[in-house]
Amino acid sequence: MAVPLLDLRAQFDAIRDEVIPSLLAVVERQQFIMGDEVGRLEQAVAALCHARHGIACASGTDALWLSLKVLDLRPGDEVVTSPFTFFATAGAIWNAGGTPVFVDIDPATFNLDPEPVEAALTSRTRAIVPVHLYGQMAPMDRLLALAEGHGLAVIEDAAQAIGARRRVGGAWRMAGELGTTGAFSFFPSKNLGAWGDGGMIVTQDAARAERLRKLRTHGGAKQYHHEEVGTNSRLDTLQAAVLLAKLPHLAAWSEGRRRRAARYDEALAGVDGVRAPMVDPENEPIYHQYTVRAQRRDALKAHLAKLGIGCAVYYPTPLHLQPCFHDLGYRQGQFPQAECAAREVLSLPVYPELSDPLQDQVVDAVRSFYA
Numbered sequence: 001m002a003v004p005l006l007d008l009r010a011q012f013d014a015i016r017d018e019v020i021p022s023l024l025a026v027v028e029r030q031q032f033i034m035g036d037e038v039g040r041l042e043q044a045v046a047a048l049c050h051a052r053h054g055i056a057c058a059s060g061t062d063a064l065w066l067s068l069k070v071l072d073l074r075p076g077d078e079v080v081t082s083p084f085t086f087f088a089t090a091g092a093i094w095n096a097g098g099t100p101v102f103v104d105i106d107p108a109t110f111n112l113d114p115e116p117v118e119a120a121l122t123s124r125t126r127a128i129v130p131v132h133l134y135g136q137m138a139p140m141d142r143l144l145a146l147a148e149g150h151g152l153a154v155i156e157d158a159a160q161a162i163g164a165r166r167r168v169g170g171a172w173r174m175a176g177e178l179g180t181t182g183a184f185s186f187f188p189s190k191n192l193g194a195w196g197d198g199g200m201i202v203t204q205d206a207a208r209a210e211r212l213r214k215l216r217t218h219g220g221a222k223q224y225h226h227e228e229v230g231t232n233s234r235l236d237t238l239q240a241a242v243l244l245a246k247l248p249h250l251a252a253w254s255e256g257r258r259r260r261a262a263r264y265d266e267a268l269a270g271v272d273g274v275r276a277p278m279v280d281p282e283n284e285p286i287y288h289q290y291t292v293r294a295q296r297r298d299a300l301k302a303h304l305a306k307l308g309i310g311c312a313v314y315y316p317t318p319l320h321l322q323p324c325f326h327d328l329g330y331r332q333g334q335f336p337q338a339e340c341a342a343r344e345v346l347s348l349p350v351y352p353e354l355s356d357p358l359q360d361q362v363v364d365a366v367r368s369f370y371a
């Protein structure tokens with residue numbers, strides 16, 4: 001039997017009777033823009049993240065871009081981030097008027113390594129954008145200490161990490177809780193996925209939240225009155241209704257993903273050729289992806305594809321080598337850890353509805369490749 005990388009159909013089958021009536025309620029009211037569900041979702045996601053404010057918007061990309069736009073970057077201002085992430089992280093920095101400054105990653109977690117971050121800080125640095133890649137938080141405590149010491153904003157790219165947490169000073173702190181703002185994506189394949197695009201910003205800062213709310217509706221709190229130039233980046237009421245219906249399941253889904261991950265860890269431990277993902281002992285990840293390092297990765301990927309097993313490479317080209325950033329002057333070999341990760345990573349199916357027999361099929365397929 002084929003094993004997909006993600007089975008959204010199985011999730012839908014389990015929650016159909018909860019989502020469809022919520023959607024119908026919106027349709028009956030015909031309140032498609034900024035309906036009550038949007039405000040309720042903002043409150044619920046903010047509460048989940050231990051944040052005071054939630055600002056829904058049209059995508060994770062916009063959540064990052066708006067977060068960076070309120071920093072009022074000037075030409076030449078620098079924002080330090082990871083080259084091993086989805087393009088939106090650096091694209092948002094660029095579109096907000098900043099210059100992305102890439103630094104190498106920690107090979108254990110694939111996340112930003114505070115040491116090269118510190119070495120990259122200059123008088124032009126304005127912010128750090130840690131990415132909680134694959135659903136595991138970056139070392140926020142250490143990055144925040146750096147940021148505080150240098151007067152920098154920290155914009156968390158939490159697109160893949162809703163519900164992930166990290167122990168800081170003995171207490172659990174949520175993805176999005178500690179940064180200046182945290183940006184989430186509700187892209188359908190995310191752990192909390194809409195039925196289209198969607199995103200959310202969370203923050204503890206009331207003034208920042210108010211400005212972000214204005215910016216997502218063309219820069220004005222009142223209709224036809226514009227204090228600054230913003231954009232249209234609202235979350236549809238229908239998407240908010242889908243997300244509100246899904247949200248009560250998120251903790252169990254994350255737990256299901258952790259169970260799947262633990263099962264892979266055990267099953268793959270004896271397989272020469274693959275290395276299970278490493279979890280920082282201070283972290284509780286949500287396994288947006290279960291990503292192994294694999295010898296002869298591309299051949300393994302082809303082998304799995306032939307057996308009908310879904311897998312994917314997130315991400316094959318680090319951002320410092322993307323053609324659009326050519327003029328920033330980076331070169332091949334500059335970030336060996338990010339470049340090595342791009343050659344070795346492979347994400348395997350880890351969705352909560354994956355059954356033991358289907359997961360065993362994935363493990364057997366990986367084993368047969370290295371046998």
Ligand SMILES: Cc1ncc(COP(=O)(O)O)c(C=O)c1O
Nearest residue numbers: 059060061086088159185186187
């Ligand atoms: C790390 C990261 N940042 C940003 C984004 C952008 O989110 P969206 O696709 O909702 O615009 C994504 C989504 O793929 C992501 O994985």
